[in-house]
Every structure is written in structure tokens, then in C-alpha cells.
Amino acid sequence: MIQTQQLCLSYGSTEVLKNINLTFKPAGVTSIIGPNGAGKSSLLSLVCRLQQPTSGSVTLNRELLGQIKSSDLARKLAVLRQENHIVARLTVEDLVCFGRFPYHQGRPSVTDKAKIDSAIDFLDLQPLRLRYINELSGGQRQRAFIAMVLAQDTQYLFLDEPLNNLDMKHSVNIMQRLQQAAQVMHKSIIMVMHDINFAACYSDEIIAMKQGQIIYQDCPQMIMQSQVLEKIYDMPLKVVEIEGRPLCLYYR
Amino acid sequence: MYKFNLWALTLVLVLAFSSLLIGSSSLSMDADSLDLLLISRIPRTAALILSGTSLAVAGVIMQQLARNKFVEPTTTGTVEWATLGMLLMLIFFPQASVFYKLLVACLMSVVGTAIFLLMLRKISLRSDFLVPLIGIMYAGVMAAIITFIAYRTELLQSIWIWVQGDFSMILRGRYELLWLAVGLSVLAYFIADKLTLAGLGKQVSINLGLNYNLTFTLGLLLVALITGVSVVNCGVIPFLGLVVPNMVSLLVGDNLRRSLPLVALFGAALVLFCDIIARLINYPYEIPIATVMGVIGSGIFLYLLLGNRRYAH
Numbered sequence: 001m002i003q004t005q006q007l008c009l010s011y012g013s014t015e016v017l018k019n020i021n022l023t024f025k026p027a028g029v030t031s032i033i034g035p036n037g038a039g040k041s042s043l044l045s046l047v048c049r050l051q052q053p054t055s056g057s058v059t060l061n062r063e064l065l066g067q068i069k070s071s072d073l074a075r076k077l078a079v080l081r082q083e084n085h086i087v088a089r090l091t092v093e094d095l096v097c098f099g100r101f102p103y104h105q106g107r108p109s110v111t112d113k114a115k116i117d118s119a120i121d122f123l124d125l126q127p128l129r130l131r132y133i134n135e136l137s138g139g140q141r142q143r144a145f146i147a148m149v150l151a152q153d154t155q156y157l158f159l160d161e162p163l164n165n166l167d168m169k170h171s172v173n174i175m176q177r178l179q180q181a182a183q184v185m186h187k188s189i190i191m192v193m194h195d196i197n198f199a200a201c202y203s204d205e206i207i208a209m210k211q212g213q214i215i216y217q218d219c220p221q222m223i224m225q226s227q228v229l230e231k232i233y234d235m236p237l238k239v240v241e242i243e244g245r246p247l248c249l250y251y252r
Numbered sequence: 253m254y255k256f257n258l259w260a261l262t263l264v265l266v267l268a269f270s271s272l273l274i275g276s277s278s279l280s281m282d283a284d285s286l287d288l289l290l291i292s293r294i295p296r297t298a299a300l301i302l303s304g305t306s307l308a309v310a311g312v313i314m315q316q317l318a319r320n321k322f323v324e325p326t327t328t329g330t331v332e333w334a335t336l337g338m339l340l341m342l343i344f345f346p347q348a349s350v351f352y353k354l355l356v357a358c359l360m361s362v363v364g365t366a367i368f369l370l371m372l373r374k375i376s377l378r379s380d381f382l383v384p385l386i387g388i389m390y391a392g393v394m395a396a397i398i399t400f401i402a403y404r405t406e407l408l409q410s411i412w413i414w415v416q417g418d419f420s421m422i423l424r425g426r427y428e429l430l431w432l433a434v435g436l437s438v439l440a441y442f443i444a445d446k447l448t449l450a451g452l453g454k455q456v457s458i459n460l461g462l463n464y465n466l467t468f469t470l471g472l473l474l475v476a477l478i479t480g481v482s483v484v485n486c487g488v489i490p491f492l493g494l495v496v497p498n499m500v501s502l503l504v505g506d507n508l509r510r511s512l513p514l515v516a517l518f519g520a521a522l523v524l525f526c527d528i529i530a531r532l533i534n535y536p537y538e539i540p541i542a543t544v545m546g547v548i549g550s551g552i553f554l555y556l557l558l559g560n561r562r563y564a565h
Contacts, residue, residue, distance in 0.1 A: 050455050074461025081455050087319055087380070088451045088506040098449060102461040106445035106509070132505060152460070 308519025311493020
């Protein structure tokens with residue numbers, strides 16, 4: 001269980017996050033939604049120790065993140081940020097192999113190799129295996145990075161807009177597989193999402209943020225109501241039901 | 253990849269052998285020739301291999317740390333700081349042994365490299381071309397300071413001769429410290445995975461449990477010490493750390509565990525080749541290797557930039 005206690009982040013006098021008290025369950029799919037600048041990505045960085053909070057703390061199973069050895073933590077919690085500007089020419093296989101670095105420290109074992117293979121298969125990267133990541137399309141590269149963090153095989157997986165650059169087919173595919181990983185392998189997958197319909201369709205829980213605060217944390221059925229969504233996004237939104245699923249219409 | 257290594261090793265051996273045979277007096281089977289070989293030719297060839305190997309390795313590490321393919325110790329102020337160290341020793345302790353000069357030059361290049369890399373970490377807008385530009389400006393400012401001090405102390409000529417990449421003065425007993433640089437390169441191979449990982453950026457490194465700051469500091473020390481050692485022993489060789497890693501990157505990519513041996517071999521081959529040209533072009537006189545390397549290196553670099561559009565980003 002990951003918990004945050006009174007988590008705050010500010011840059012000068014700008015408060016980006018205000019007293020966040022949250023609990024992430026050890027299994028299931030959670031989506032974090034909210035308008036631009038709500039603090040979603042900042043929250044992700046703080047929870048994944050990529051950045052230090054101004055005040056407050058984050059605990060994993062009641063232990064402070066800062067007190068867990070970095071290499072141990074890397075086997076329990078993985079994070080993929082949005083901007084992965086990489087100049088190095090590494091093959092897809094190299095990159096995914098680095099996902100196992102917390103386990104092998106440079107010398108992959110048979111188990112590591114099996115995990116690397118299955119992550120590559122899981123994201124349909126077999127044909128691209130020996131291609132350099134700087135020569136791939138944005139979507140292919142995104143899949144390679146997701147394969148890397150999946151190979152890391154952690155209880156908690158944080159993804160910042162994982163569907164960035166992906167076409168419909170791969171978006172659906174990845175969401176289904178992430179959902180499957182959460183259900184079959186009992187992992188906890190936490191994603192920052194922009195497409196509210198994707199979030200609603202595949203999540204067990206939705207956390208809505210606005211102006212640095214959590215304003216809702218509930219199941220998708222409760223969030224997917226026009227008055228709730230209008231309050232989150234400050235715009236008129238209509239929710240309809242198609243084939244038993246709530247769908248938000250946001251374009252006129 | 254082993255195919256490439258073998259091929260490069262053969263090339264180095266052929267060039268090294270040729271390098272031994274070239275010189276203003278010809279070799280024959282007598283005692284004088286043996287002396288010549290032992291005192292001058294072999295040390296020179298060895299110095300070329302040692303400095304070529306380690307400078308290429310320093311270049312590739314620098315590129316990982318700066319996360320930019322267009323930097324190397326001669327374009328990021330490292331060399332200038334080492335030179336400044338030398339100059340200060342010439343002014344204040346002209347009688348000091350080479351070892352102390354080396355120590356001060358290395359210390360200064362550590363400081364200078366650290367300033368450059370910390371400066372980069374403070375800059376949030378990092379386009380591929382901004383990083384080398386900052387490096388060149390920084391190196392320019394340092395070069396101006398050196399020139400000013402050297403001019404005022406009338407050491408301009410001595411410092412220029414000292415740092416101009418040149419192997420003609422290498423004799424037995426005057427290059428052995430270069431082994432230190434090779435030792436440091438071997439050390440780099442042991443942390444190759446960590447350096448590659450650091451090249452993926454701070455966030456990816458932290459996510460994978462790497463002690464980023466420690467790896468960064470180790471890499472910085474390796475670059476600075478290798479540069480310091482070779483500046484003191486054989487002067488500045490431009491472009492080497494730039495073109496060799498980029499050529500190798502095209503062939504086998506940037507996973508240092510795989511590419512570092514090839515970087516080292518290519519570095520040795522290129523330096524040997526340029527030195528042979530430097531000795532032959534105006535035979536029996538020599539021109540400094542730095543001049544030859546400047547011409548050949550910039551040619552290769554332009555080719556890499558223009559000839560491989562897909563590669564450039």
C-alpha cells in the first residue's frame with residue numbers, strides 16, 4: 001500500500017500540490033484525471049521519488065520512501081514519465097534489458113532474459129527487437145518504454161500518459177494488457193490519463209484532481225456523471241450510455 | 253560486434269607496426285637501430301596507442317554524461333582547465349616534476365568539467381545544439397583567460413608548445429604516466445552499464461535504482477583525469493573524442509558494454525593514422541598531429557553530420 005501524508009509541493013509562492021492524502025491500493029487499475037496544471041504529473045513524480053516534496057511524506061507499506069534502498073525500491077515501484085528524450089542509440093532489446101537492471105546490475109540471468117522476452121512479446125515488439133529506439137516512430141518508442149517498465153516486474157507501476165503517440169489499435173491493446181496484468185498478476189497500475197473514456201473503460205478507480213487538490217476518488221460509474229465531470233473540467237459535458245458503458249461527449 | 257572488434261584490432265596492429273618503421277633514419281639490424289627503437293620509436297607508438305584509446309573513451313563518457321553527441325573534452329572546457337593548471341605550475345613552480353604538474357592539471361580539469369556539467373544540469377531548455385554551443389563558449393572564455401595570463405607572464409609560447417598535440421618529443425621515460433589514462437579507461441569498462449544508464453537521464457536512472465549522482469561523479473572524474481593526464485603528456489588532440497564515438501555509435505550503437513572496446517580500438521587506430529600522416533606529409537620533417545587530426549577529424553565529423561540525416565537525431 002502506498003500512502004501520502006499531507007503532501008505539498010510549491011515553486012516559490014505557487015502551490016502545485018496542496019495537502020494530498022491518498023492511498024494507492026496494491027492491486028487494480030487507477031486513473032488520475034484532471035485539467036492541465038492540476039498537478040497530476042507532479043503527484044506522480046513525488047510518489048515515485050523522482051522529486052522531493054516541499055513538505056509531507058510518502059510511505060510504501062508504512063515505510064518512508066527515503067528510507068528504502070534505491071535498488072530495492074526499483075523492484076517494488078516503477079515509473080514511466082512522459083518526456084523520454086533519449087539521444088543514445090540503444091536497441092529495443094537493450095532498453096528492455098535495462099528494465100531488469102535492478103535485478104541483474106548488468107549481468108542478466110536466465111530469469112531476466114525470460115522476463116525480457118515476455119515483455120517484448122507482450123507489447124508486440126518482436127519484429128522491432130533489434131531496431132534502434134531513436135529510429136522508431138513515437139508510438140513504437142512508447143511501447144518500447146512500456147516494455148522496459150513492465151520487465152521491471154514491480155508491484156506498483158506508474159505511467160504518465162501511457163497512450164501518448166499511440167494509435168487506437170495500440171491504445172486499446174495496451175489498456176487491455178495492463179488491465180490483464182493488474183487482474184492476473186495482482187499488480188497496481190496507476191496512470192495519468194487525458195482521455196476520460198479510456199480511463200472510465202479500463203479503471204477500477206478514478207482519482208480526479210483540480211488546482212493541486214484531490215476532488216474525487218471513486219469508481220468510474222460515480223465519476224462518469226455530467227455534473228461531476230463539469231465540476232472537474234469547468235466545461236459543459238454530456239455523458240451518454242452506449243452498450244451499458246458511460247461515454248463522455250466533449251466535442252460539439 | 254566481435255567481428256568489428258577483430259577487424260579494428262587488426263587495423264591497430266598494422267598501423268602500430270607501420271608507425272614503428274617510419275622515421276627520419278631508417279632501421280637496420282644493428283645496436284644503434286635497436287636503441288632507436290627502444291628509446292624513441294616504441295615509446296612513441298605506445299604513447300599514441302595509449303592516448304588515442306583513453307581520449308576516445310573520455311569522449312564517449314562525456315557524451316553520456318552531457319547526453320549529447322556533439323561534446324568532448326576539447327569543446328567543454330576540460331582541456332582548457334587542465335592547461336590552466338599547467339600554466340599556473342609553470343608560473344609558480346617551474347621546477348616541479350611532471351608528476352606534480354600532472355596532479356595540478358588533473359585537479360583543475362576535474363573542477364572545470366564539474367562546472368560545465370553542473371551548468372548543464374541547471375539549464376532546462378536543452379536542445380541538441382545548445383549544449384555544444386555552451387561548451388564552446390565556456391572553453392572560449394577559459395582560453396581567453398589562459399592567453400591573458402600567459403601573455404602577461406611571457407609564457408605564451410611555452411604553454412602553446414606544451415599543449416599542442418605532438419608526439420615528436422616522446423621518449424622512453426617521458427610517456428609512462430599515460431598508462432594511468434588507460435587504467436582509467438579499463439575502470440570505465442567496469443561501470444559501462446551504469447554509464448549507459450546515466451545516459452538515459454536522471455529520471456530513468458532513479459527509476460531503475462541507479463545511484464545517479466555517484467555514477468555521474470565517477471564518470472566526471474574519469475573524463476577529467478584522462479584528459480588531464482593526456483594534456484600533460486602529449487598535449488591536446490582535437491576531434492578525437494568527438495568523431496570516434498560517433499563512428500562507433502553508427503556501427504554498434506551506444507550500449508557501452510558493447511561499444512567501449514571498439515571505441516578504444518578506433519581511437520588508437522585514428523591517432524596512429526594521423527601521426528603517420530603527420531610524419532610523412534613533409535618528410536623528413538613533421539607537422540603536429542593536432543593539425544592533421546583537425547583536418548581529418550573535422551572532415552569525418554562533417555560527413556557524419558551531413559551524410560546521415562537519420563542518425564543526427
